[in-house]
Amino acid sequence: METKHILMLLGVVILTVVPLIMYAGHGEDDGYFGGADDAAEEAITQLDPNYEPWFKPIWEPPSGEIESLLFALQAAIGAIIIGYFIGYNKAKRELVSQQ
Amino acid sequence: MHIMEGFLPPMWCVFWYVLSGIVVVYGIVQLNKIMKENPEYKPLIALAGAFMFVLSSLKMPSVTGSCSHPCGNGLGAVLFGPAVTAVLGAIVLLFQALLLAHGGITTLGANDFSMGIMGPFAGWLVWKALKGKINSTWAIMLAAIFADWVTYVTTSIQLALAYPIPDFSSAFAKFATIFAATQIPLAIAEGLLTAFLWDYIKMLRPDILLKLGVIDESEVPNVSVSPSGGE
Numbered sequence: 001m002e003t004k005h006i007l008m009l010l011g012v013v014i015l016t017v018v019p020l021i022m023y024a025g026h027g028e029d030d031g032y033f034g035g036a037d038d039a040a041e042e043a044i045t046q047l048d049p050n051y052e053p054w055f056k057p058i059w060e061p062p063s064g065e066i067e068s069l070l071f072a073l074q075a076a077i078g079a080i081i082i083g084y085f086i087g088y089n090k091a092k093r094e095l096v097s098q099q
Numbered sequence: 100m101h102i103m104e105g106f107l108p109p110m111w112c113v114f115w116y117v118l119s120g121i122v123v124v125y126g127i128v129q130l131n132k133i134m135k136e137n138p139e140y141k142p143l144i145a146l147a148g149a150f151m152f153v154l155s156s157l158k159m160p161s162v163t164g165s166c167s168h169p170c171g172n173g174l175g176a177v178l179f180g181p182a183v184t185a186v187l188g189a190i191v192l193l194f195q196a197l198l199l200a201h202g203g204i205t206t207l208g209a210n211d212f213s214m215g216i217m218g219p220f221a222g223w224l225v226w227k228a229l230k231g232k233i234n235s236t237w238a239i240m241l242a243a244i245f246a247d248w249v250t251y252v253t254t255s256i257q258l259a260l261a262y263p264i265p266d267f268s269s270a271f272a273k274f275a276t277i278f279a280a281t282q283i284p285l286a287i288a289e290g291l292l293t294a295f296l297w298d299y300i301k302m303l304r305p306d307i308l309l310k311l312g313v314i315d316e317s318e319v320p321n322v323s324v325s326p327s328g329g330e
Contacts, residue, residue: 005298008291015288019160033160036167037101037201039277040258044106047264053105057200070198071156078152085146089303
């Protein structure tokens, strides 16, 4: 990994940590770190209080735990594919350059 | 950027389904063509899809105090264009709609229009404008930033069109404050991650990138050591 790449990852970490420091002590109960999707839903109900959603999700994760299970699964599936691509090609390259 | 299930009036549901449907069908035709003519691109298509899968599951905090997720749609757009990315986006969104109750079946057309089509299209335009002028790593970083950000701007437009109360522009301002403002730092994070992965692809498979025509030889001086053969 080059310095450039370390700085890139460091940038991502900083962008994630700064909001956590800015709003340290706040939480979901006082309106922080909720999802933007939920905020939009709230805005819609404010703009049009009579609007009734005409369709319900076919299935909803029964709890936050199950939801994080499925989110972790989603990330894991993606990460396996990315890791496989990088690992496979790296090993192949090294084999080729050895010959 | 998910519009929640049932929150888009039926007329708009149909409208966005038709628009996205056309692009997705075209994307499937293109994908089939790639599979037949250039099967060596397959791993890279999988990689672009996997990147969207990972990034759209990461809900990150933003300086606005709420959380949202990057999209990962810039990489696919640069490599294979917006239509193929629309197909990948539809797969990701379907997974989230069915298993996570994020977004929904009725809003799938609208959500794919923003994340799979408009965002990637914006990223692709940025890429085309910068290609050859600056190093591809920086070009893809900017492409990814714009692809992510335009995704959320599009969602704001879609919601403002469906709820122009009291009028379109003030509704747009309201939704853009929620989505687009939250997304500015997250788009930069996505740009950094995309550029990071891009450098790995460039190092490991410069042959495919050259064949796709996304980079030229000046960026990969030692392409001769690239691996060859089937996958």
